[in-house]
Amino acid sequence: MLVDDVEVRLSGGDGGHGIVGFNKTKGNTGPTGGNGGPGGDLILEGISDISALQQFRFNKVFKAENGRQGTARLLDGRRGEDLILKVPTGTVVTNLDTGDVHEITKVGEQLLVAHGGYRGRGNFHFRAASNTTPLESEDGKAGESFNFRLELKMIADVGLVGLPSAGKSSLLNALTGAHSKVGAYAFTTLEPHLGAYYGLIIADLPGLIEGASEGKGLGDKFLRHIERTREIFHLVSAESDDVVRDYEIIRGELKAFNPELLTKHEQVFLTKMDMVTSEDVAEKVAQLKKVNKNVIAISVIDDESMKKVKAILNAIAAKK
Numbered sequence: 001m002l003v004d005d006v007e008v009r010l011s012g013g014d015g016g017h018g019i020v021g022f023n024k025t026k027g028n029t030g031p032t033g034g035n036g037g038p039g040g041d042l043i044l045e046g047i048s049d050i051s052a053l054q055q056f057r058f059n060k061v062f063k064a065e066n067g068r069q070g071t072a073r074l075l076d077g078r079r080g081e082d083l084i085l086k087v088p089t090g091t092v093v094t095n096l097d098t099g100d101v102h103e104i105t106k107v108g109e110q111l112l113v114a115h116g117g118y119r120g121r122g123n124f125h126f127r128a129a130s131n132t133t134p135l136e137s138e139d140g141k142a143g144e145s146f147n148f149r150l151e152l153k154m155i156a157d158v159g160l161v162g163l164p165s166a167g168k169s170s171l172l173n174a175l176t177g178a179h180s181k182v183g184a185y186a187f188t189t190l191e192p193h194l195g196a197y198y199g200l201i202i203a204d205l206p207g208l209i210e211g212a213s214e215g216k217g218l219g220d221k222f223l224r225h226i227e228r229t230r231e232i233f234h235l236v237s238a239e240s241d242d243v244v245r246d247y248e249i250i251r252g253e254l255k256a257f258n259p260e261l262l263t264k265h266e267q268v269f270l271t272k273m274d275m276v277t278s279e280d281v282a283e284k285v286a287q288l289k290k291v292n293k294n295v296i297a298i299s300v301i302d303d304e305s306m307k308k309v310k311a312i313l314n315a316i317a318a319k320k
């Protein structure tokens with residue numbers, strides 16, 4: 001299961017306490033209580049592994065290390081270690097307490113989300129001519145602590161959409177080294193899969209059905225993964241009796257999720273053309289052309305048509 005939307009509590013470490021201590025040597029009885037160490041910071045860091053949010057599936061509470069308390073002999077406590085949690089690039093980090101939103105877009109990019117607490121000062125710090133035996137020290141301060149939503153919005157260049165069994169996963173596999181599950185039944189793909197075609201990232205999505213925006217089938221939450229893609233590949237099966245209706249159902253669901261999806265450049269593919277007669281293919285392409293001029297017929301077992309798909313991808317890559 002791809003974990004792509006989680007709520008977690010992230011905290012910096014607490015500051016270590018300052019200490020009250022005195023020199024026990026005869027004739028030199030000044031204060032020697034050391035300061036505590038500051039708490040470690042909690043930091044998120046981008047990595048390319050899209051499954052990295054998995055670590056938050058069961059563990060929802062993370063805290064950086066606390067600072068150590070000072071020693072009675074003038075030594076400061078050790079600083080708490082920072083806690084660096086890896087999240088996939090494309091993770092939108094929302095601080096639910098402050099409303100701050102930040103997106104991690106690059107591998108290695110770090111975002112400090114909760115500062116460690118301040119250290120407490122020991123009594124050595126409070127010495128003064130008027131007060132040579134201060135009994136005062138401070139406790140360390142608690143680290144910052146907030147609730148966050150971590151939401152993965154994959155940064156794919158091309159998103160594959162269509163009804164179940166339109167051939168999305170088959171196309172991804174034919175174009176890239178991906179092994180997205182293919183099956184002769186609806187909803188074979190349960191979660192988004194990515195494949196790389198040279199520099200382009202292609203996202204294979206679960207099938208959409210009419211009413212997906214109201215939760216039918218697998219719902220439409222995964223469409224968030226194509227909110228960032230520049231290009232939509234819309235697959236319609238040549239086996240359908242009404243290709244325009246199939247097309248309109250998907251457009252309706254895209255619109256219900258986010259009308260901006262309709263403004264993206266869309267390439268339509270009439271898939272599985274090997275399953276029907278060539279007259280049928282021509283007729284269905286003509287019908288689809290009335291709703292979108294960018295239509296071609298393909299089959300994953302027909303090399304000529306796969307070359308056309310690759311040419312389209314190469315043109316997209318060239319514009320990148």
Ligand SMILES: Nc1nc2c(ncn2[C@@H]2O[C@H](COP(=O)(O)OP(=O)(O)OP(=O)(O)O)[C@@H](O)[C@H]2O)c(=O)[nH]1
Pocket residue numbers: 162163164165166167168169170171181182183184185186187188189190205206207208271272273274275298299300301
């Ligand atoms: N003959 C033929 N069969 C195809 C072609 N493309 C896909 N299929 C078959 O169609 C069925 C569905 O293919 P998938 O790639 O799993 O379809 P999908 O759109 O990913 O389906 P979901 O994941 O359920 O949404 C499988 O049995 C495939 O083998 C094609 O070009 N020609």
Ligand SMILES: [Mg+2]
Pocket residue numbers: 168169170180181182188189204205206207
């Ligand atoms: Mg699939």
